Amino acid sequence: MGSAHGPISVGSAGTQSRGEVWTRPVLVDGDQSLGAVTRRVCDVVEAPKPPRAWYIAITISASLTLMLFGMVVYLIATGVGVWGNTNPVFWGWDIVNFVFWVGIAHAGTLISAILFLLRQKWRTSVNRAAEAMTLFAVCCAGMYPAIHVGRIWVAYWLFPLPNQMQMWPNFRSPLLWDVFAVSTYATVSLLFWYMGLVPDLATLRDRAVTPLRRRLYGFFALGWRGSARHWQRFERAYLILAALATPLVLSVHSVVSFDFAVSQVPGWHTTIFPPYFVAGAIFSGFAMVVTIMVPARELFGLRDLVTMKHLENMNKVILATGSMVGLAYATEFFIAWYGGNAFERFTFLNRALGPYAWAYWIMIFCNVVAPQFFWSKSIRTNPWLMVGVCILVNVGMWFERFVIVVTSLSRDYLPSAWGYFKPTPIDICTFIGTLGLFFTLFLLFCRYLPMVAIAEVKTVLPDAHAHDEHGHAGGAAHGRSPEVQHV
Amino acid sequence: MSEPIPTTDERGELHGFVAEFDDVTSVTRAARAVRDAGYQKFDVYSPFPIHGIERAMGLRSTHLPWIVLVCGVSGLGLALLLQYWTNAVDYPFKISGKPLFGIPANIPITFEVTVLLSAFAAFFGMFVLNKLPEHHHALFEHPRFRRATDDGFFLAIEAGDTRFDSKRTRELLQSLTQHPVVACHAARGGDHAPSWIRVGGIAVALIALLPLAAAVAARTGDTTKPAFHIVNDMDSQARFRAQVANPVFADGRAMRPDPAGTVAFDGLIEDPVVLTGKRGDAWTTTMPVAVDARVLARGRERFGIYCAPCHGGAGYGDGLVANRAKDLQEPNWVPPASLHDTLVRGRALGQLFDTVRNGVRTMPAYGRQMSVEDSWAVVAYVRALQRSQNGTPADVPEAKQAELGAR
Numbered sequence: 043m044g045s046a047h048g049p050i051s052v053g054s055a056g057t058q059s060r061g062e063v064w065t066r067p068v069l070v071d072g073d074q075s076l077g078a079v080t081r082r083v084c085d086v087v088e089a090p091k092p093p094r095a096w097y098i099a100i101t102i103s104a105s106l107t108l109m110l111f112g113m114v115v116y117l118i119a120t121g122v123g124v125w126g127n128t129n130p131v132f133w134g135w136d137i138v139n140f141v142f143w144v145g146i147a148h149a150g151t152l153i154s155a156i157l158f159l160l161r162q163k164w165r166t167s168v169n170r171a172a173e174a175m176t177l178f179a180v181c182c183a184g185m186y187p188a189i190h191v192g193r194i195w196v197a198y199w200l201f202p203l204p205n206q207m208q209m210w211p212n213f214r215s216p217l218l219w220d221v222f223a224v225s226t227y228a229t230v231s232l233l234f235w236y237m238g239l240v241p242d243l244a245t246l247r248d249r250a251v252t253p254l255r256r257r258l259y260g261f262f263a264l265g266w267r268g269s270a271r272h273w274q275r276f277e278r279a280y281l282i283l284a285a286l287a288t289p290l291v292l293s294v295h296s297v298v299s300f301d302f303a304v305s306q307v308p309g310w311h312t313t314i315f316p317p318y319f320v321a322g323a324i325f326s327g328f329a330m331v332v333t334i335m336v337p338a339r340e341l342f343g344l345r346d347l348v349t350m351k352h353l354e355n356m357n358k359v360i361l362a363t364g365s366m367v368g369l370a371y372a373t374e375f376f377i378a379w380y381g382g383n384a385f386e387r388f389t390f391l392n393r394a395l396g397p398y399a400w401a402y403w404i405m406i407f408c409n410v411v412a413p414q415f416f417w418s419k420s421i422r423t424n425p426w427l428m429v430g431v432c433i434l435v436n437v438g439m440w441f442e443r444f445v446i447v448v449t450s451l452s453r454d455y456l457p458s459a460w461g462y463f464k465p466t467p468i469d470i471c472t473f474i475g476t477l478g479l480f481f482t483l484f485l486l487f488c489r490y491l492p493m494v495a496i497a498e499v500k501t502v503l504p505d506a507h508a509h510d511e512h513g514h515a516g517g518a519a520h521g522r523s524p525e526v527q528h529v
Numbered sequence: 530m531s532e533p534i535p536t537t538d539e540r541g542e543l544h545g546f547v548a549e550f551d552d553v554t555s556v557t558r559a560a561r562a563v564r565d566a567g568y569q570k571f572d573v574y575s576p577f578p579i580h581g582i583e584r585a586m587g588l589r590s591t592h593l594p595w596i597v598l599v600c601g602v603s604g605l606g607l608a609l610l611l612q613y614w615t616n617a618v619d620y621p622f623k624i625s626g627k628p629l630f631g632i633p634a635n636i637p638i639t640f641e642v643t644v645l646l647s648a649f650a651a652f653f654g655m656f657v658l659n660k661l662p663e664h665h666h667a668l669f670e671h672p673r674f675r676r677a678t679d680d681g682f683f684l685a686i687e688a689g690d691t692r693f694d695s696k697r698t699r700e701l702l703q704s705l706t707q708h709p710v711v712a713c714h715a716a717r718g719g720d721h722a723p724s725w726i727r728v729g730g731i732a733v734a735l736i737a738l739l740p741l742a743a744a745v746a747a748r749t750g751d752t753t754k755p756a757f758h759i760v761n762d763m764d765s766q767a768r769f770r771a772q773v774a775n776p777v778f779a780d781g782r783a784m785r786p787d788p789a790g791t792v793a794f795d796g797l798i799e800d801p802v803v804l805t806g807k808r809g810d811a812w813t814t815t816m817p818v819a820v821d822a823r824v825l826a827r828g829r830e831r832f833g834i835y836c837a838p839c840h841g842g843a844g845y846g847d848g849l850v851a852n853r854a855k856d857l858q859e860p861n862w863v864p865p866a867s868l869h870d871t872l873v874r875g876r877a878l879g880q881l882f883d884t885v886r887n888g889v890r891t892m893p894a895y896g897r898q899m900s901v902e903d904s905w906a907v908v909a910y911v912r913a914l915q916r917s918q919n920g921t922p923a924d925v926p927e928a929k930q931a932e933l934g935a936r
Contacts, residue, residue, distance in 0.1 A: 076576060076680035195760045202615055204748060206756050210615035212622050214634035222641040229645060233652040241678065245576070248675035264662035267669070268677045270560075272659045273578035275591045279655035282597050283648060290644045297637055500577040507580065508554040 069164055069502045072346030076505055079347070083242075083494045084249055086342040092489050093341055100485045106478020113472040114189055122192045124468045131451045131463040136190040137301075139473050141443045142326070143183030143480075144224060144298055145319075146436075148291055149327025150176025151231050154238070155287035158280075164355055166498040167348045170242075171338065172331045173235040174491070178483040179330070180228045182476040187221070216300040223297035230290055234283050237276070240266050241497040295323040302446065309389035309450035312377065318370035325363035325409070326439035328356050329432040334481075336425045338488055347494050350423050357422040360435065364413030367442075371410065389450060397462055398449045401441050408438025541714040544667030545571075545687040546699050547674070549708040553579055556682035559705040560585040563686060566701055570690035574668070574683040593658060597650040604646030608639040621857060667715040685713070798901055806879030806886075813879035818905045828910030831903050835895050836911075844868035844914050863891040874915050881908045 072078070086092075117124055127134040150172040157165040188197050200221045202211055211218050243259050244266035250256035266272070296316035303315040332353060339348040378390040393402045412434040416422045421431070453460045487493070500506055550556040553575075560573050564587045573582055583590075616622045617629035627634075656662070668674050668685060677683050684705075686698050702710045747757065758764075769775050775783035802808050802817040818824075833842070841847040846867040854862040866873055876884075885904045888894035899907070916924070925933055 080576075080679045193760070193762065202611060204744075206747070208620070210620045212624070213612040213616050213638055214622070214624065214627075214631075216637075219637040219641075222638050226641040226645045230648045233648055237652055237655070241576075245678040248678045260664060264656065265664045265666060266661065266678075267666060267674075268574045268576055269659075270573040270575065270579065270582045270586060271588060272661070273575070274583050274588060275593055275655045275658050277578050278591050278593050279651045282594065282651040286644050286648050286651070289640075293637070293640060293644075300637070497577040501580075506553060506577060508557045 069349075069351075070167065070347050070499060071349050074503055074505070076500055076503060079499050079503065080245060080249075080496055082344065082347060083492045083496050083499075084246060086344070086488065087246060087490060087492060088249065095341055096485060096489065100482060103478045103481035103485060106475050107482045108478075109471055110475025110479055113468055113475055114185075116468065117189055117472070118194050122190065124466060126463060126465040126469050128461075130454070130459050130461045131448055133447050133451060134463055135444075135465050135469040135473060136186045138440070138443045138447050139476060140183050140186035140190075141298055141447075142440050143179045143186075143476065145295065145323035145326045145439060145443075146330045147176045147179035147183060147227070147231075147327065148295060148320075148323035149331050150174070150179075151227075151234065151287050151291045152324055152327065153331070154234060155284040155291060158284040159288060162355075163502050164352055166502055167352050167494055168331065168335060168356070169498070170235075170238065170495040171335060171487075171493050172327075173231065173238070174487045174493075175331060175334065175484060176231050176327075177228070177235060178480050178487075179327075180224070180231065181483065182480050184224060184228060185476070187224075216297065216304045219297045220301055223294045227290060227294045230283070230287055234287060237280065237283065238495055238498070239491065240264055241268065241276075242492040242495060244268070245496055246492065292320055295319045307450050307454055308383070308385040309393070309446070312374065314370060314373055314377070318367070318374075321363050321366040321370065322409075322439060322442060325360060325367055325413075326436060328360045328363070329435035329439070332356050332360070332432045333429055333436065334484060336429050338493065340425070342488060342493065344494060347499060353425070353428060354423050357416045357428055357431075360432070361413050361416040361422075364409060364416075364435065368410035371406070385455060389453070392453055393445055393449045396449065396453065398445060398452070401445050402449075405438050405441040405445055408434045409442060412438065541667075543688045543695075544713040544715045545685050545689075545693070546702050547668065547671050547683055547685045547711045547713050548702040548706045549673060549676075549711075550682040550684065550706055551708075553682065555706065556684060557582060557585050559684050559702075562705055563684065563701065567692050568686055568690050568698075570687040570693075572685055572687075574674070574677040574685065576678050576680060576682075579682075591658065593651065593654050596654045597647050600650030600654075601643050601647035604643040605639055607646075608642035609635065611642075612638060623853070667713045671711055671713050794897075802879075803901060803905070806882035808879070811879075812877035812883070814877045816878060816905065816909060818902065820909045824906045825910055825913060827903065828906030828908070828913075831899060831907050832910050832914075835898060836907065839865040839892075840868055843918060844911070865892065868911060868915060869918050874919065878908055878912065881911055 070079070072082075125134060125136065127136065150169075153165050153172045154169040157169075187200075188194060191197050191200075199205065200211065200218070202213075240263055243263035247256055247259040247263045250259055296319065299315035299319035302310035303312060305311060335348055336353065339345055375390050378386045393399075412431050415431055416428075421427045448463045452463055548559065550559060556573055556575065557579065560571075560582060563571050564585065571586070573579070573586060575582070612635045613630050621629050623629070668677075668683075671683075673681065674683065684702070686693065686702065688695075690698075692698075699710050699712075769783035771784050773783045774781050778785070798804050800817065802813050806813055836844075837848055838850045839846070839848045841851070844867065846865045848865065851865050855864070868874075882904055883889075884892065885899070885907055886894060886896035886901075896904070922930065922933060
């Protein structure tokens with residue numbers, strides 16, 4: 043035990059050419075023992091009191107959440123007229139914020155599923171928090187379609203339930219696809235997150251000193267006891283869920299983009315929307331993960347687990363997806379000109395030079411220019427500078443949705459029907475309230491659940507591997523005893 | 530070593546022997562040794578999945594992927610069936626003349642439902658196959674077993690194994706580890722949730738079924754009462770109803786009388802025959818307005834707008850609306866009359882005019898959409914249409930009859 047991670051030759055004997063040597067990468071810093079990882083993560087949850095900054099943060103965010111509830115009650119009691127949505131812009135901040143939050147929700151599952159399939163082991167330190175962030179962002183996103191229907195008590199018409207009108211929803215409408223995509227995504231993300239959490243809840247259960255904690259964590263740990271047979275199915279289920287979540291995550295923002303692309307509004311009716319939305323979603327999601335992980339790791343002393351390497355990798359993803367988004371903006375412009383459609387051309391010129399030009403150029407600066415700073419290693423590895431860039435990216439991605447939704451609607455085919463959208467204070471407070479809800483949930487998560495996937499991080503430690511031989515060679519070398527085949 | 534242990538004692542039934550290990554290497558080696566000794570009911574417990582342990586233990590791979598596949602495929606089928614039945618059979622959606630069921634537009638939902646059911650299968654399948662949740666287990670009685678979720682490794686051989694022998698099994702395990710081997714007992718009688726939790730749970734589940742039951746009852750039963758709405762916001766609107774007092778106006782009436790000088794609809798036409806189609810008590814059989822090519826053209830145009838959707842361009846009762854109703858086999862639909870029925874052809878001009886203005890039986894009135902002049906134009910056109918579809922050789926002017934025979 044304890045022999046450090048020296049060069050290890052890999053692969054079953056004979057399949058690898060001799061002399062090929064691979065160094066197992068060091069993915070976490072500090073004390074590498076199994077117990078140390080457990081302690082470092084659980085200490086956050088078990089500390090008698092969280093840091094003072096936590097109290098300040100949760101006071102602010104919980105008050106904003108209360109304000110959100112107030113706004114929603116007011117909206118439901120009064121009607122959607124309290125928002126700025128009106129002729130010709132009937133999709134205002136509600137849809138802008140919906141798309142904004144759904145986009146953010148993409149990073150979590152991307153990190154947990156796609157990076158898992160690509161065997162990017164560095165993900166283990168950040169996937170738990172990113173998945174939690176996904177869920178909380180989906181909460182904020184899912185709220186908007188529910189409340190924006192106005193008569194919220196008939197929102198169940200969105201689902202194919204038998205009703206007194208003897209009618210069914212139209213399954214060929216992108217809006218219904220959206221309902222299915224977002225609710226499937228929320229459900230699958232929840233299952234994925236919870237499944238990964240079960241072994242760690244068992245750890246908390248087994249460390250609990252008060253009966254209340256033992257019962258509560260124990261209830262949700264479902265009696266997990268780390269059996270090898272259980273782990274075998276667990277890992278298989280995890281792999282399957284990852285394989286399912288990968289196309290799912292790509293489909294969700296594609297479907298969201300269909301809400302626009304399937305319509306005939308100039309500026310929306312383009313085939314580039316699905317890939318462009320997905321790239322933007324990953325971009326904004328990673329930016330949000332970095333924005334909240336940097337303060338969280340400082341606050342809760344997780345710097346050894348969530349290392350600079352992790353943050354740097356995420357910043358590289360942001361740089362790559364940010365450039366894709368920039369390319370998409372350029373392509374849209376080119377196609378508007380090249381396609382020769384007068385309305386399309388007008389729409390794009392109007393975006394850049396019309397009444398919303400201010401929003402357009404904020405978007406360009408934040409989404410295309412800001413991430414380019416990450417070419418510099420010193421910026422990409424400086425915690426506070428990267429948070430600055432990521433906040434800009436979040437602002438930029440909000441403005442992207444604003445530009446898409448509002449500019450196209452405010453000036454479409456008929457100049458006589460043009461208008462200028464102005465949000466009301468209710469719009470603004472509702473949006474700020476969702477930020478409060480998001481951070482409240484995240485702060486509660488940090489305090490009461492393991493922020494880092496303990497069991498998963500252990501698998502990348504040097505102690506996770508047998509030393510006399512390599513896992514791959516295991517059974518093969520000894521052969522399978524036939525009578526144990528059919529357990 | 531020690532005395533053989535009886536399989537049941539005051540501590541409950543013997544579950545098995547548990548050996549503790551400090552690292553992956555030794556527990557993997559031990560698993561292989563236990564497997565090679567022929568044991569089957571044994572298990573390794575570790576804080577994280579150990580790479581290669583299933584080979585060392587000789588475990589078969591799991592059925593889970595097959596379960597997921599079956600659920601995924603049923604999700605796919607169910608989604609297609611749901612969309613087909615709801616949108617093409619039970620409530621056919623006709624949108625821009627597109628087919629009722631076309632795969633491309635139904636793919637997104639099919640995909641989502643497939644993924645959803647597969648994910649349910651993977652998640653619930655894993656826990657069911659693992660027989661979880663199982664909040665109480667004999668191993669939890671082991672004083673150090675909680676290390677299994679931290680940094681300890683354990684191997685347990687269960688008493689139910691055919692090769693289990695309280696002496697030899699214990700010796701085998703002890704030879705593999707320097708920690709003492711411990712016997713674990715299933716706690717006697719088990720530890721169940723308090724009965725109030727179970728009773729309460731059942732009660733909540735039953736209450737949760739009530740709304741569903743009410744919905745089913747409402748859907749299947751017959752009633753003369755109006756539909757039940759939970760939120761009747763459409764019934765209570767912020768407006769004044771007829772015949773109520775309204776303090777806004779000096780006279781306190783909510784229903785406003787016509788402002789002075791208002792002329793009623795068509796109020797400037799004075800001839801009662803033109804207005805009603807009646808001459809005295811009888812329908813007029815002559816046109817009370819002049820008919821020329823311009824009037825007929827106007828009538829044809831109005832007919833195309835107001836009548837053809839039901840009666841069809843040629844008046845046979847085969848308009849778009851009628852055809853759609855026929856396609857859908859609407860039960861309460863009365864087909865529009867063919868204007869070439871002998872009965873309809875025999876109607877006096879005045880009566881046709883009245884049909885247009887005021888409707889007839891199930892046919893709606895068009896008096897509000899069309900002016901009196903236009904209504905007469907339509908009547909003239911309908912008559913012309915009837916003549917055109919029911920002509921006889923005698924209708925042809927004598928001078929031209931010879932040409933008819935020549936053809």
